[in-house]
Amino acid sequence: MSTMRMLLVAVLLACLIVPSESFADSDEASMFTQARNHYKENSYYFASTWLERILKKYPSTSQREEVLLMLAKCYASTSREEKAVRTLKTLLKDFPKASDKLEPGLLKMVQDQSQQPPQLAEPEPVPPAAEKAAAEKAAAEKAAAEKAAAEKAAAEKAAAEKAAAEKAxxxxxAAEKSMAEKLSADRVAAQRVAAEQAVAGKTADGQVGGAKIPIARPTTIEEAVAERTAAIKAAVEKAAIEKAATEKAAAENAAAEKAAAEKAAAEKAAAEKAAAEKAAADKAAADKAAADKAAVQKAASEKAPAKKTAAAKSKKLADKKPAVDKAATQAPAPPSPAVSTPSQPQVASAGAASATGAYTLDFGTFVLKSEMFGIKKKIKSAGMKPVVAPGPKKKEQMSRIHAGEYTEHQAAEKMMEKLRKAKADNFMLQDKSGKFNVYAGSYFDKVGAVDEQLRLAGFGITTELRPTAVEVSTFSLTAGSFKSEKDAARKGAELEKLGVKPTVVQRPK
Structure with a gap:
């Protein structure tokens, strides 16, 4: 029984260990699938998050070239030029032939990196809450499987012991029945011998022809049978006692092993529960930190456009009169050819196109100009000029990382210095009550905010996320001027073959 138990435990452990390796093998493929799906849907922020995680966890992946190429395109499409340049340099260093796969805009970016605006480095993302929940679920299922296996083993052992007892x-x-039958046969044989002796002329005193002959009396035979029966019975009882003692020892040993297994399972379940509670607490803290950082970034983004608008307005008023005087005294100079670069897309009003057409093709609105790069390229290849105009305002969610609230400015400065030593973004805002709030940066990407919050926790800085919403400007992209809706639709069908699907709209009168 002990050998079977050891084999069962070994098989169970092997089953628990082997799937972990296969799960690790499939984890990279799952992450790459997520990244590719987001990339195809033009969700470049989410795609870059998965690609960064793949490079961090699997730096020597067999898909390293494709991952670096996709990551560079994601950075370039989301105005993170500095990170795009670093990624492109790594790609060309590890895979020199990859330059043939780069688009002209990306190749120009890496060749002339000095013209790109600097970008703040963003931290690596942390695993999302879905993966933590999956890990907790897997741990719970594993504990349940172990408990079920232990109960099944105990039930099988009890059934085996019961069968052994019934067999004994x-x-x-059967032994007692056989003995009884044998005793009965011996008695009958003894009585038969006595009868035959009597028939042969033996006297009661054992005399034959006057001579005394010792004979076996029936009482002597019965005594011998009784002695033999007693010896057999004693041997059977002794064997039964020894067997009962062996079974009792085995049962006690099994009970001790079962108690030890149950204790180990309980301790393991308690440890897993504690780990799950800790993970939930960390997740709640990370979510709070992400919400705080969103609020900080919203205030910063709202404040910066306001200052920029005021400065532009002031400059326009100061330059207005000299411009009019110059136009009145000088002849107009011939127009110079317009020059546009991928990093500085040309913006024109919808009215700048030919006014002869009543219809145009609308390609949608965009938050970032870099998102229009590929579409504009296809519009130009179709022989049309893309027109970029200001679009409607759009609300975007942000996360601010709140590092602390202080009544004294000196205490707030100490926290700012601590954030600077940790190489984190930092700024201070004073609320209406006069308190100083210190923040460690603002993020459009909540995953990035959570990752920064966890990084700061390694420096002993406890933070919380504060969400906020900011209103950002958008850009509308149109092209073409057509006299009829039919002509516009025909050109739109031509663009659809190039992978762009515009909408025919009527120009405002």
Missing amino acids: AAEKA
Whole structure:
């Protein structure tokens, strides 16, 4: 029984260990699938998050070239030029032939990196809450499987012990029955011998022809049979006692092993529960930190456009009169050819196109100009000029990382210095009550905010996320001027073959 138990435990452990390796093998493929899906849907922020995680966890992945190429395109499409340049340099260093796969805009970016505006480095993302929940679920299922296996083993052992006891009882009954039958046969044989002796002329005193002959009396035979029966019975009882003692020792040993297994399972379940509670607490803290950082970034983004608008307005008023005087005294100079670069897309009003057409093609609105790069390229290849105009305002969610609230400015400065030593973004805002709030940066990407919050926790800085919403400007992209809706639709069908699907709209009168 002990050998079977050891084999069962070994098989169970092997089953628990082997799937972990296969799960690790499939984890990279799952992450790459997520990244590719987001990339195809033009969700470049989410795609870059998965690609960064793949490079961090699997730096020597067999898909390293494709991952670096996709990551560079994601950075370039989301105005993170500095990170795009670093990624492109790594790609060309590890895979020199990858330059043939780069688009002209990306190749120009890496060749002339000095013209790109600097970008703040963003931290690596942390695993999302879905993966933590999956890990907790897997741990719970594993504990349940172990408990079920232990209960099944205990039930099988109890059934085996019961069968052994029933078999021993049946053997004992069969032995007693056989002994009883044998005793009965011996008695009948003894009586027959006595009868034959009497028929042969033996006297009661054992005399034959006057001579005394010792004979075996029936009482002597019965005594011998009784002695033999007693010896056999004693041997059977002794064997039964020894067997009962062996079974009792085995049962006690099994009970001790079962108690030890149950204790180990309980301790393991308690440890897993504690780990799950800790993970939930960390997740709640990370979510709070992400919400705080969103609020900080919203205030910063709202404040910066306001200052920029005021400065532009002031400059326009100061330059207005000299411009009019110059136009009145000088002849107009010939127009110079317009020059546009991928990093500085040309913006024109919808009215700048030919006014002869009543219809145009609308390609949608965009938050970032870099998102229009590929579409503009296809519009130009179709022989049309893309027109970029200001679009409607759009609300975007942000996360601010709140590092602390202080009544004294000196205490707030100490926290600012601590954030600077940790190489984190930092700024201070004073609320209406006069308190100083210190923040460690603002993020459009909540995953990035959570990752920064966890990084700061390594420096002993406890933070919380504060969400906020900011209103950002958008850009509308149109092209073409057509006299009829039919002509516009025909050109739109031509663009659809190039992978762009515009909408025919009527120009405002």
